[in-house]
Amino acid sequence: MKDVYSSLEQEVVEWKETMDCALLVFEHKEWRRGKVTKVISDKSVEETSSRWPLPVKLYAKDEIGQFVNIAQYLIKKGLALPQKISTAPDGRAVQTDLKQNDSQQSLGEATEIVEYSAPNHEDFLPSKKMYKSPVLPNVNIFEVEVTGVGDDGIIYGVPVSLKKQFTMLTSAIQTSFKVLPFLKPYCYSKREGCIVKGSDTLWYRGRILEMIKGSVKVHYVDRGYTETIPQCHVYPVLMYPDIPELCLPFQLYGVTPVGNKWQEDAIDTLRELLLQRNLEVEVMVPSENCIQTLLVDLRFDGMSVSCFMIHHNHAVQNEKASIMIKKFCPDLNNGENVPEESWDLMFEGLLSSHFETVMLPEYDYPLLPLPGKVFPATVKHLETPNQVYISVGPKRDVESDSDTDDSGISYEPEDDLEQALRELNQNAEALSLLTDFRSEMPCLAEYSDGRWYRAKVLSLEKLHPLMILVQHVDFGSTASLPHTRLRQIPAHLVQYPARAIKVKLAGFKPPALMNEVDRLVYSPEWSMEALWTMIDIVQGNQLTAFLVSLYPEVSVFLYEEGSLIHLPLVEKGLADLDM
Template sequence: MLAPQSTAPQSVTLEPYRPPVLPAGKVCQMVVASVGDDGIIYGMTRNAGFVNTEKEFEQLVENIQQHVKSLGHQQPYTWKLGEGCAVRGSDMLWHRGKVLEVFGGCVKVRYIDQGFIEKIPVCHIFPTVLFEEVPQLCIPCQLYGLLPVGNVWQPDAVHLLKELLQHRYINVDIMELPKDPKEKMLVQIHFDGMSLATIMEHHQHAVQDKSVMLTKQHILKLADDELEDFDFSYKGLEVDEPAIGFYTYPVVPDKGKLFPVIVKHLETPNVVYITLDDMQAKLDSEDLKEALERVNQHADSLPPLSDFSAGAPCLAKYSDGQYYRAKLAGFENLNPVKLLIIHVDFGSMDTLTTDRLRQIPAELLNFPCQAIKVNLAGFRPPAIDDETERVPYKPEWSLEALWTMLSLLQGKKLLAFRVYCM
């Protein structure tokens, strides 16, 4: 058992605790203890190759509870900023702390082994330093190359970070270790196959730091200049790059001209997905079907999706076990991560986890989308509607109206003409 080092109140010192032990490698796994209002992430390493601070924390808390029993009654004390202390937290357990601010009958303290800050009545803190030979067990981490919008992390952005990270295991790429181990470690974070930076950018809470990107480009250029006299062979080292591009759509006949269509899917009674029913569309459909069959023979070996921006093309695994063309519509859930996708050849939507999404081969971008989203002219919800069952995502429409339009249109061969194009 660790031997506690307790000092009398009059000898409580500033900065009494040792800094955390930083990982020696470039990658590690952490459990996130807390996220600060300034966007700093406090994590404990848990890899077998590093100090397993998660286990050490459990043992330390147990030892502290035993030691605090012998401290006796608290005497009046004048607190100073930066002092070490014992804190009785909201979990009714004692923890190691550090004084950040003193006001009235309360003290603002940081739990040094978990990172978070709390305002505590003075009756719940004790002027003593516990187990000072044990380093702080959480490492402050800052996201590398990512700037909060407005240069300050807004409350909704911090809320999202907490929802995504707290008490969760994450994979961490260590980009830069601090010169002072008490300072922040620069990291990139990945979980469920996704980059945290991508999620924060998608929600418009942050942007890439251009100065970091320029620095990296400058370093790469210097490296190229230094190596230009050497003869390198890259044979066998090539990797397939993710497909870059977007889907195309078939050309719809001019305004006022009749053309045959098949209704593929109804979103609402007046918003539907159609496919053209002409010879070229049929040929494209057959060629696409053959290409998808070829891709599905090895689809599980395709790289997982890495671009999670809205509208990004991908392959999505359907309930029949086959992959079909799709595009991302947005994030549906964050814990666990689930994304909303649209099947571009059918019009239907689905919510999938990241392991059911793959990068799309470039050849599948050559075929135009089979489903075209259109609005039906002359249809709108009634001003008065006594139906109680409503379409959940469009409550202005009743389910009865949706079922009626489904029976009239779904899968039917019809004639259409364009009256307006946005």
């Protein structure tokens, strides 16, 4: 074009709209094709040139030799954002193609979200759309995991069948959403879809509820709870808008909260009772969609949540729900509207011998000598190389008839306890279940060898399923066990002192420099090699303990045949001397 039009002489032309022409672009000093759009005067016209640069798709081979769209590849790697194409005819065609590509992407891949705007900040204003409403399971009774309870008493849960999809969706969002342009002031709308940066630094799909000064109140549409967060943690775009919300909203059927509004203590009860638990859901009022809250009966371990809230005086029964109440709580009213009397009868069953736990004193511990004295000891359990549980006293045989030695320490005869435990295990099926899980409660715990040993309750580790953290008092080790592996302990077994005493081994400490990568997770200052070395030293050996102090913790030196047991660790560089 330059060669042709640069050499032509200027001619007088009567310009008309839509005429094709050639124009000289002074800033680039080049000729381009154009079209007259408006005749301003006989010497000036308004024209448009062909779109430049031309929008194209470029393909190249990826790491495995497959041809991929370079734009999609950059988006997948988090190096670019999808661009919303203009409304020109060619732009619509490209946008349609983007939507088709998006529908073909799996959750595990980065997709081109058509609601994304161009990186141009002025254009980064997506349409005010919402995520699709949740889809009801095609069954009337199903299982959900309760993920949230709102202040209005609405209970949110994710169907167990969708848990895997939630995990995949969360992972896909993190992959797709790595780089963001700076967001200029934006006017949020109520119920507008967005993505939210949670307290775990991950992005989740959300919905705007209201603006509170510089903060935004949002609802996590796939997690089911509400939170007020800084505005900088909210971005007004939709992620995977074709995927419906995964969390279902539920309302307890057949009950009305006291005062027609759920009180704070009632909400606290619901959260403590239901959160992170799997519950059975029965839809009581069929619905075509989940735009409105579902009226359901929630049941845990066969117990209706509605009945539970009625019994604890947080709600009252609706007359229309009397059939449901009779079905799942037959003893609640017995045909009459007097639930308190019926529940009194149920409490009598809880006081039966099957549920009764004898209140027992805590275990005693052996008396230790004054600091500076020595006594025989055996290591029963190690937490770290210098934090161990020891058993006080020499290794005895069955013919020993002495319960003292020259150190002045008194010991209970070991044979009596061992014989009592042996007899108990022969009739273990007669033991009663443990029903009192208070801290330090003496009990019997089933070990992996199938035998029952003395233990004590440390804490409730998990509510659903119920898991109790216990410690074997004669060995020092701990275990997290279901309540079915705990039994009440006969009172005569509590009279024997616990044999495992926690002590700190004096004379050495963790090394200042350690190249060992394999470390103890719960005590990273120690290496696994140091722990295994100490286990090899003390395992099954009769040791001598020198008591250094009793307070603030019991501290001892341990010797084997006159040598400090920690010296091999120091020689190997696994520990430093601490004198």
